[in-house]
Amino acid sequence: MGLFDNLDDLAKQHETQIEEGIERAGDFVDDKTDGKYAGHVDKAQDFGNDQLDKLTGDQPERPADQPRRPADQP
Numbered sequence: 001m002g003l004f005d006n007l008d009d010l011a012k013q014h015e016t017q018i019e020e021g022i023e024r025a026g027d028f029v030d031d032k033t034d035g036k037y038a039g040h041v042d043k044a045q046d047f048g049n050d051q052l053d054k055l056t057g058d059q060p061e062r063p064a065d066q067p068r069r070p071a072d073q074p
Helices: 003-013 015-032 038-056
Strands: none
Touching: 003 015, 003 038, 015 038
8 A cells, every 4th residue: 555545535524624624724714914915815825625536535515616615795
């Protein structure tokens, strides 16, 4: 078993915790910047979650052009 196989297995075992970590990291940045970069942070969170989905073999239930969550309204 190679290094990447181990990473795949760990990501599958801890997918929920990783998703929560991505969300919390983005929320932390939003809080510290008073939402100034919220759009960029949301894109980064979506990208991180999409990469996690690819790593764990999960297929997103949404079209690729639809964001994971609705954009925050000002």
